[in-house]
Amino acid sequence: MGNLQEVSAPPSDGQSVRNVTRYDYYDNGWTKTSTDPWDIVNSFDYNDNGQQTKNTLTAAGGSTSRTILWEYFLSGNEKRRTEDGIPVGKDVVLVDNSDAHNTASQGTWTVGTATGNYGYDVATAPAGTGSAQYNWQLNIPRAGNYDVFVYYPQVTGAATDAKFTITYSGGASVTKTGEPRRERRGRRRPASDRRTG
Structure with a gap:
């Protein structure tokens, strides 16, 4: 399939390497994951109709994550959306030598x-x-x-x-x-x- 494999953005301040976000796909072509230059991963799940049922954003190293879930009526209209949010007290602070x-x-x-x-x-x-x-x-x-x-x-x-x-x-x-x-x-x-x- 002709799916987008990566997006290359200009280098950050003081850097020479471009910021690249990579994408992976399910066999049917739906987006499975996107991984940004700092290993922050966004993963997706869908129902049989292609409607997004789950979106999980995971911090670099997997230290914390946030998940949004969707449920749908048989008509396809959204029934419910829930979000677990970041657990209270689970702040993540990341600093790299390039900052x-x-x-x-x-x-x-x-x-x-x-x-x-x-x-x-x-x-x-x-x-x-x-x-x-x-x-x-x-x-x-x-x-x-x-x-x-x-x-x-x-x-x-x-x-x-x-x-x-x-x-x-x-x-x-x-x-x-x-x-x-x-x-x-x-x-x-x-x-x-x-x-x-």
Whole structure:
């Protein structure tokens, strides 16, 4: 079928790679999923008449989702629409090295690609004394407890003991890259226990 496979938008501020949204389809040609450049997935289900019955928007990494459901009368008119919304207290805050307004670096950092990098690129610093720093400045929507994760790709020669400091209203917590982690394409791991923002 002649379905649209992807939409390519101009690069974000300071980037050179275009923003690409990809589409997958059911065998009959109806849209199954769309995945934006930041792995936010929109998935669709339909009834036999082609009317949308379910639309689920899932955050990058699957940390939270929002689902809208539709029911129809036999005539085809909409009977009911329900929405589960984002669970209360489940704010998701995401910052990537390419977010120029929410990051700051100290030392020499090179932008490139790596196996499993998130977004379009990854910032790396050469081995050294640990003086090179990269800061992600989160805009926390409201006070509360947050699970903090860090995602980093597989980079040849990368430090195995790089420190991550999570600063929060109650102080700071330090963790290292060599501590236990969950695998996902690169490495997505809890950077701390729950912290109050």
